[in-house]
Amino acid sequence: MSITYLEAIREAQAHALRDDPRVFIYGQDVGAFGGAFKATKNLAKEYPGRVLDSPISEDAMVGMAVGAAIEGMRPIIEMQFADFSIVGFNQIVNQAATLFWRTNVPCPITVRLPFGGTEGGGPFHSQSIEAIYAHYPGLVVLTPATVEDAYSMLLEAVAIDDPVIFCEHKFLYYHLKAEKLPSEALPIGKARIAREGRDLTVVAYSAMVHEALEAAMELAAEGWEIEVVDLRSVKPLDTDTVIASVARTGRLLCVGEAWPWGGVTAEVIARVASEGFGLLDVPPQRLNAKDTPVPYHPNLWMAHRPTARAVAAAARKILRR
Amino acid sequence: MSITYLEAIREAQAHALRDDPRVFIYGQDVGAFGGAFKATKNLAKEYPGRVLDSPISEDAMVGMAVGAAIEGMRPIIEMQFADFSIVGFNQIVNQAATLFWRTNVPCPITVRLPFGGTEGGGPFHSQSIEAIYAHYPGLVVLTPATVEDAYSMLLEAVAIDDPVIFCEHKFLYYHLKAEKLPSEALPIGKARIAREGRDLTVVAYSAMVHEALEAAMELAAEGWEIEVVDLRSVKPLDTDTVIASVARTGRLLCVGEAWPWGGVTAEVIARVASEGFGLLDVPPQRLNAKDTPVPYHPNLWMAHRPTARAVAAAARKILRR
Amino acid sequence: MLQTVLDAKPAGETLTARDTTLAAYRFMLRARVLDDKFAALYRAGKIHGGVFLGRGQEALSAAVGISLKKTDVFAPLIRDAAGRLAFGETILDAVRTYLGSSQGPMRGRDGNVHRGKPLEGYFPMISHLGAMISVVNGALFARRMKGISGTVGATCLGDGATSTGAFHEALNQAAVEKLPLVMVLADNQYAYSTPTSRQFVCDDLADKAIGYGVESSSVDGTDLAACLKTVGNAVAKARAGEGPQLVVAKLLRLCGHGEHDADGDILSAKQSYIDPKLKNSPLGRDCLKVAEEFLLREKWTDAATLATWRSEIVIEIEEAVAQVRREPAPDPYDEKWLAISSAHLSEMHEE
Amino acid sequence: MLQTVLDAKPAGETLTARDTTLAAYRFMLRARVLDDKFAALYRAGKIHGGVFLGRGQEALSAAVGISLKKTDVFAPLIRDAAGRLAFGETILDAVRTYLGSSQGPMRGRDGNVHRGKPLEGYFPMISHLGAMISVVNGALFARRMKGISGTVGATCLGDGATSTGAFHEALNQAAVEKLPLVMVLADNQYAYSTPTSRQFVCDDLADKAIGYGVESSSVDGTDLAACLKTVGNAVAKARAGEGPQLVVAKLLRLCGHGEHDADGDILSAKQSYIDPKLKNSPLGRDCLKVAEEFLLREKWTDAATLATWRSEIVIEIEEAVAQVRREPAPDPYDEKWLAISSAHLSEMHEE
Ligand SMILES: Cc1ncc(C[n+]2csc(CCOP(=O)(O)OP(=O)(O)O)c2C)c(N)n1
């Protein structure tokens, strides 16, 4: 048996629906159809009345989740694409994210964002917008990079009492596979050393973890030992694990698929520079997507996003200093 | 004669309306009433048909500006408070910001955001959200700190061919005064040395420039010479001027009124760490608002945002290293 | 909630129109006196930030609050002091929130009209207009899922807020889900300074109901008895499972948009942006006076009693203000600066 | 635009219903053949990303495009190949965009249905449903400010998109400004897989017009002649200054939501989520066949001519595809990676 990243997401939701009567799923086409990506396949049939098609109303979708959460439910909202969550942005950042702080009443909602670039996705079906959610107080922002994390972190997302932005990478949906679902997992908030090494720390998250790992293999052939840190969660961000890694390697490259200004890479480097300055032997560097919309044509897209080759090239520059 | 920051904004708009028939203003209550803050006072009378009340429809307000811009106009959109621009966010970041890159047709709109904290403003009338706009490609994000800049940068915002997010700080509206309007100005994209010093560089923008300057005075009494850099524009961000200052001082504190995660301070520190690492004698630090919504009660608000005292305290820690 | 007022009444006795109207009137009066107090405190510089009154809208607002049960859901807006009190809010909590007391439901974190107690079905508005409606939908939806029936959710909105996308999405959502939502629109002719002609074109906001496939009713918002009847009917229909109900009341705002807005106060401004014709039209009647006249005409009460009620309320409010003034202000050092409830997941940025 | 097709016609001669219908039919046919080609290219793996067809909606779409003038504004959506061609788009530009050619209007930066030429009044959609309407409003508003009269702006939308806040705000905005907007709603019974029962509750989407105070008309979207008449009237009214016009057409999507959506294709799927009753109802008629039968019945053309037209179009499209295949793909090294036009203000992040 083998299970994909996408199937893991479906399984986690099935699991949550089975174990917790407070859970329901609401989103466009998530019902009988099973969702644009089939992440809710058969769930409407298996859990009648608990997996519901919504109108094309992202603002009202999130607002309704907040109201249901106040009433003790644990709604999961599926956005058809992360990019469309922007029309529900207000309810997420101003309604859901402020509820606990203002009223002491927690807001346990999970908003699933199928995000990130794929071939031919173009400017509005490719965005990586974790940073704008992480900027606001009151949200937990998760970016699983593996099948196991997709499963366990989604389960945990539903279980915790706060609004979670669950960024699931469309590029990983089908081609990332695991043998089986995990029975235990690192808790949310802990980063993972995806590969050990002593020459350079590459911090990445979501799909970029795989580009980093591929680059690490390439560089291994050249004799370099690259440590890859998979952040898993970008808010909270596990600064300790990153700094501990930098303490070992003295060198830092941070890789993100999002736009450069104020992205995860800026936050990571700012923290390491402030809190682990003395550990750095050379200037920390970052590698991001280019500062333009995500292009449609694969030629452009491959140049727009960091690839293993680009990661390796950036790493070499740091290693040679 | 003396002129306030708010009056400078009104004057800049009057000037733009007078000199450029393509300019018009659209926003809630901007017409006969002159706007919630009176930033368009008398303009509807002076420029009939060109200063229009909009419905409470932020999405459509921005969309209409984009359409008018395609037709060669230079719309200025007033958001009643920056916080409400979030319901127009999609049209700003996905429509206006992508137009030029997708079609080669520029999108000269100016979106005015009365932003930042004031006493009793509370969670939804106080936000500093420059970072989420700066994160998206395709926008210019301005944060004038002085009466002169409020005037000249708004004029320049209207003149340039791209969408500009003009963040005007409500806290500066009334109490910041200048003798007269400037006849020349630094161009957008250039930071300004607001005070010279050789012991520490404090980078700030908008209202925080004044907290930084006050802290610098306080520290001057203790014998420290603080250099204060006023960014003026957070996108583009004038890394050169910041790094040149750090080259002189060897120490960096970056102050922002926004939330910490991925804010301007993260971006500045990440850049200096990457590009000016060797110039830093001690770890660069940042000081931001706390990572919660902006509180209503002044006691809480004063602790939530960086004040001159907090800047001075943070500076002392760096200076003593 | 009517029940709260009439607790003294022997169980089993049915409520007469007289009881209800008197109870509603008293909430109106409490709200008016409370609002006046907030205005006075504002002028005295004792309130941080804005003050928003419901003057002229108390009849409608009280009718909403009184038509609901304790177990219902209510998301009021900026002009709903009367409805809030009628739904069960205490004067003390209102004052605490305006004065930022640490003892209030918002603990100084939020203020003025941004107050509520979510777990009691009393939802605290965020400022973004229209944003509360879908939250009420969610609560109603959840109750249905949990098998709780007979709940109604009411929410109030102004004419201007009908132009928001949030209003549209949420009213449509309620219709699609056939939720027991009562959406009460106070068409007070202006959104801040903007007249309705710049806000919508349909003849009457009630026309909007058609496109959503929901029922609507219109009412003279200055007439308490009419408001009680119309809102009461809408609530009853929603409770009976007949789906969302839109209630549109016509009236006039008899104060500035906020207390900072002197020009918007048709009663006291020399030159107001409010069309004086409206003031002199039936819309411009003061619902509180109209209600008093009605009560006296019906002989349901007398002038002396009205005066007593008012002075009792004044005292109650003065006492509340005095008490709140003695309560501790929030202390930033004691404050838990955590935006999420999962403390182990929150980030502390030490400065 | 009718004019482009009929350029051959001696000036001064008026257009007959026959001319218009034939011209519209030919755009429908071009769109159908073009869409079929895109579907074939998709199946052959030659197209990156999604392919969205207008099968079953060509009559309505062509009617929109043909009713507009070159100087009008048009913001089509995903099912408007016919309308785009009728408004003046070349087959070449459509193919270039789908294949990502650097010579196309979107230069490989955007693709498939996200294409247009803003300066020619042909607005390229962003994906967020409803977002183009206010942009059209803005163009119309600007023209009015500039003193240009007689312009119309048309935009197309599906039933599902009426649930967006953007739709609401923009239609209301057009009404308040009394703009010459023609909003054409293709009620094709589904939004992706979601039936209209989960999207709205009013009997007919045309009911929505009432709440906005705009005029509306309904039409059988499978009937070309009816679409030409209804859309043509709406455009004429808007042009005459009668304010926004809502046109609602009922029809059925005769393809998957996109070409990846096999289950959504009622024509070929074994088991489709589309209700088979709809297929067998009048809504399920193929507008192209209906139009052909009409043209033959009226004797405005004959079967041989129809066949010739089709084969001419097939050749034209094959040639266009062949040509585009020879055009250079975008080259990332040549690309100007600047999101703003003020190059001096852009940030280059060197990596
Ligand atoms: C989305 C949004 N935009 C703008 C505002 C600022 N604002 C607050 S109240 C108001 C006017 C509201 O008018 P209306 O809905 O008619 O209510 P009324 O004040 O008349 O009771 C405006 C524009 C807001 N709160 N939310």
Ligand SMILES: Cc1ncc(C[n+]2csc(CCOP(=O)(O)OP(=O)(O)O)c2C)c(N)n1
């Ligand atoms: C705001 C937004 N949410 C979700 C989507 C994803 N999406 C694209 S098309 C579509 C269905 C549209 O249905 P309808 O409006 O009826 O048009 P049709 O496809 O039937 O022509 C959806 C949900 C989107 N494009 N924009």
Ligand SMILES: [Mg+2]
């Ligand atoms: Mg109003």
Ligand SMILES: [Mg+2]
């Ligand atoms: Mg549809």
